[in-house]
Structures are given as C-alpha cells and as structure tokens.
Amino acid sequence: MLTTAPTQGSLPGTAQSAAPSAQITPTPAKQRVEWVDLAKGLTITLVVLLHAVGMLTRFDLAPEFWNGINGFVQPIRMPLFFVASGLFAQGMLRMTWATMLRSRVAHLFYLYTVWLLVFFVAHNLLPDPVAHGGYAKFSTVISGLVAPSSALWFIYGLAVFAIVAKAISRFPLAVQFGFAIALSISAYGSHFIFADLGFGWRNLGSYFVYFLLAVHAKPIIVKFSHLANGPRLLLALGAYAAVYVPIMVLNIVPLPELRLVVTTVGLLLGVLVASALVGTRAGNIFQKIGKRTLPVYVMMDILIALVVFAFIKASVVTSLPAVTVVAPLIVTALVVSGALALHTVLVRFGMNFLFELHPAIRGTAKKA
Template sequence: MTAGVLENTGQVTAGRRLDWVDAAKGMSILLVVAHHAIWFLQRSGQAPAAIVAANEALASLRMPLFFLASGLFAAGPLAASWRVVLHKRVAFFLYLFAIWTVIRFTFFATVVPPVVDPDDSANPVEFALALFLPGPSMWFLYALALFAVLAKLMRPLPVWLQLGASGLLSALVGAGALELDGSRWTYMARLLFFFLVGLHARTPVERLAGLTSVLRVALAVAGCVGAAGVAVVFGLRTVPGVALALQCIAVATGVLFAAWIARLRFGRPLVHLGRRTLPIYLIHMLWLALIMIGVRHLELPTAAAYALPFVMVPVLTALALLTHRLLVAAGARWLFELPPRLAYRR
C-alpha cells in the first residue's frame, strides 16, 4: 500500500479487519475536519466554549488514532529495501507535502483575508522554512515521511526499546517537561509512539478490535471520559505520562468503537470514507476558508452556533471529495499521486 493511511486502496486482507481500520481512518478524518472548522469558528468568535472544550478533549483521539492506523499499513513497505521505502513512503509523502504547501500558501495569500486564517498560512517566512518548520495543516504528510525513515533506521533495535524510547519522549513532551521549537515538532514527538505501536503491535491491536461489543464500547467511553475528567480536575496533565496514558485510553476506545461500527450496516459509509481520506485531508481547508469568508459576518443564534460545526463537517467532506473527482477528471491526478518517473518500479 503506497500511501498507507491516506491512500485509496482496494486491497483486502481478512475482510472485517481491514474494514475496522478503514472505519478508524474515517472517524479520524471527520474529527480532523471538525477540529479545523471549530478552529476557524473560534477565530471569528463564533464557537461556543463547550464546543471548543470538546474539541480540545478529542485531541487525545484524532491524531493518535490516525497514526496508529498509519503504522498498521506501514509494516510491508518498511520491511522492504531502502529503495522501496524511499519511493513508496518518503518520496510520496514529501511530494504531496511540497506541492500542497505551495497550493495552500498561494491560496491563502491571494484569496483568504488574514482575519479569517488562524494559522497565518500566508506568512512568507514560514513558507520558506516549511522543510524545517512544517506548516499547520500539511505537517501530517511530513511526519509520515519522517516516521518511515526513523522506523527503517530503528529496525535493528529491539521493539521494546523503540516503544520505550518513543513512549518516554511522548510522555515528557506531553507533560511540557521537554519543549521543542514549533508546535508541529511537538506533535510529531508525541505521536511517533502510536505510529510504532501500529507498526510493531499489529497482533495485540487486532485482538483488541476483536473484543469489541456494545457493552465494551460503552464502558471504554465512560472510562475515557472519567479519566480525562480526573486529570483536568486534579491538574494531572503536567505529570509525565498522564497525557500519554489518556491518549492510549482514547485510542483503545477508538479501536473498539471502529471495530464495532464496521460490523454494522450504518457503519459502512464510515468504512467507505476511510478509504478516501487523502483528498479530504488535502482539500477541505481550502473550502473551509472560503466558507468562513462569508460565515464570519453572521450573527449566529446560540442554537445555530452549536449546530454549525456539525453541519460543516459533512459539507466540507462532500465538497472535498467532489473537488477531487473533478480534478482527476480534468487530468490533475498528479495532485494526488507521485508522478510515474518518481514512482517505484520493480
């Protein structure tokens, strides 16, 4: 699988197992779209405090689950030669990172008023330093390329050492005991652990998914909410390891939920969506910025302010997928795929 967590793939392995991973990816991408929508609404003063707080709480789930899924798909390519790794993982993701960083910068610099953008995406200094300080929305692609290189380099090391070292790094950074320049590097330091868990602990993760049931999902959600509440009430998040533990609990809950919903008929759209995360991830922010140019002028009633993020998520997702289909039909497949001259050849 060339693009792992982001690639639209038709490969099937063990049917339901792939379905739940795709459901996890679908859930993650919807949470990412919701996060960005709330982020923009917060910038314009239109996001209710409760929605903002819920969005912050979901940070323990959305990207750790995404990177876990990415690690699950990466084992095959990373077991191959360096040539395969560099083509299928590094070149692919860095190509997308480079081209969409240019697109995003150009779009926000020419179309989007600065007052709309919470990321300062049109900053020419940050654009010039993108290879050293990855941008606010494209950093995930950068991280996948970097993690592939790191995982390949670490293959000779014992798995316990890889997970222990990356877990320690995540715990220290998550507690603020170790500070890194740039929030994106901070994110990557915290999330490498989950990529490596997906890469090396596929069997235990699959066993967890196999244990799913309505009762276990409900108990996991209750435990996740309770643990987060205790951490907030007693101010424990600055204790090294607590933030990492909360992320692990949230990811375990996400795995159980994805495995449960993937078995149900009404969960099929989520599975289907999980196989098409790439265009959603790349395109939805452009549509979001355009929508916010108009929405920021509205005086929203309280009910509408609470409902708006839930409305924007499916709208942005549909617009991104439609835009992707139109671009591919127009011959712009190169926006989403590595050019043939750079792609891996046996």
C-alpha cells in the same frame, strides 16, 4: 497511510497478503480491513471538526461547548489516526532503503511540499477575515520544510515515522518502544529539544509510539478490535473518562507527561468504537471517507475558510441560535463532501500530481 482511492483487501502501497485459507471465515478478514478504513474516516472527520470549530468560534458562529467536545476526543483522534495509518505498513521494514525512500518517503515529502505551496497561493487569495497570515508568507514555505508548522504536519510526520521506524527496526522491541515512550514523555512535557521546537515536532514526538505500535503489534490490535461490544464499550468509555477528567480537565497532578496515559486509553476506546461501527449506517459513511483521506486532509484548511466566509456573509441566517449550535457539523459535512467531490473533478482533469508523486518517479508504475 493517507489514501486517495478505495482499497480492496489491503491498503494501498502495502504488500498484498496471500489469499485467505478456505478454513478461515470471511467475517474477521472483512472486519479487519473495514474497521481500519472506518477509523481513518472517523478520525479525519474529527480533524475537520476541530479546525471548523476553531474558525467558527473565532467569529462567534458556534458555541464554546464545541471546544470542550474537541478537547474530549483529542486524545483519541490522532493516536487512532496514526495506528490506522501504520497498521498495514509492515512491508516498509522489509524494503531496501532505496525502495522505501523512493516509494514512501519521497511520495509523502512531495505531497507535503506541493500543498505547502498550494497553501501559500490560496491564503494570498482568500478573503482577509479567513486567510491565515502565516501561510501567506513564502518564508513559511521555506521554514516548513524543516519545521512542520501547518495543518499538513501529519503528512510530514508519516514520512519521518517511516524513516525512524526503519532505522531502529534492528534493535530489540524493548529498545524501540523504550525510545518511543521516552520521546513521547519528552514531547508532552516539552523537555530537552522539544522545549524549543514548534507544535509540529512536538506532535511527532508525542505520537510516534502509536505508529510504531501499529507496525509491530498488528495481530494484538486486530484481536483487541474483535472484543467490541456494548458492555466493553461502556467499560472503555468509563476508563477513558477516569483518566481524562483528572489529568486533562481537573489537572489534579500537574504533569503534562501523564497525557501519554490518556492517549493510550483513548486509543483503546477508539479502536473499539471503530470496530463496533462496522456495518452501521454511520460506519459505512466513515468507511467510504477512510478510503480517500488524503484529499480531505490536504484541502480541508482552504475549504473550511471558504465555507466559514460564506457563513460570515450569511450571518442573518447563520447567527441564529438553532444554526450556530450545529454549525460545526454543517461545515464539517460540507468540507468533507466538497473535498471528495473536488478531488474527483481534479483527477478527471488530469491533476493527479496534486495527490501523488508520478508513478514513474515513485517506482510504482506498471511494468510494460
């Protein structure tokens, strides 16, 4: 799930596991948690990079090759994000409907609604060049309650995924995954209901299979993550390139449904990369970010707009070739660090309501 505070041994909002046996060495248990947080930090950083590149290239402040880089990591980014978000969500299936809807779904829909309103206010205040006209319309807030069409679609998706995963949990796994795969194929091909729905619902249809995979195949995914080493990383990268290039770049077989193959292979590569980064300097940075993904996710759109506007005003410097080449990295670093710092300040001033449904309403308040 999207997280707002550091985790210790498990992700927030999940049932705590029993204390490890004395016979179990601490390294695998430590790695299991660390690579998941790391994967979340890595993927949210890539999401910020995606949006930063989109706005920078619009103003010719970044070279086009960055779009190619985003395209290459796109089939890895969201499947890995949803797997990392669902890997410790098994407890929700054992909850009663009332408990799950109150503690998980209401919390997520609350966050989604609050930040729809924040987007509406912010984009009416942002300078015209970087304001999003759609977000500045109150009609978008209303329509967004039933059709996620903003950068917040991931939060909406987690709520929907929780409901659907629990609703189908009594069916055999073959039926559950058959449904999820059919949903993904339909979404990628824009078949049936997905022909008329916006990108948000298509994304939800495309990626539900990976959330379901995380919920039901945690031991397999964790065991696979322990295979990470240099040769296997190269093999996974080669396998990914072997499906990405002909399907996504060359379009040899013009079937968008084949993107499911690319995202699945991309997920395997992403898990190995995240696991391999554990303990490295870059991995430690991503791990820290991964423990507080929520503030980055909800604030990135507004902060990117502000930073890019500053780039526009400082075009004498930011238009220099040496700067434009790395501009997306600069913006991404400023936005991620700025979101985490701003979150700390907002919480310190008692504005927790921006990041969490009140514990008394959510049912997570400590008993006296």
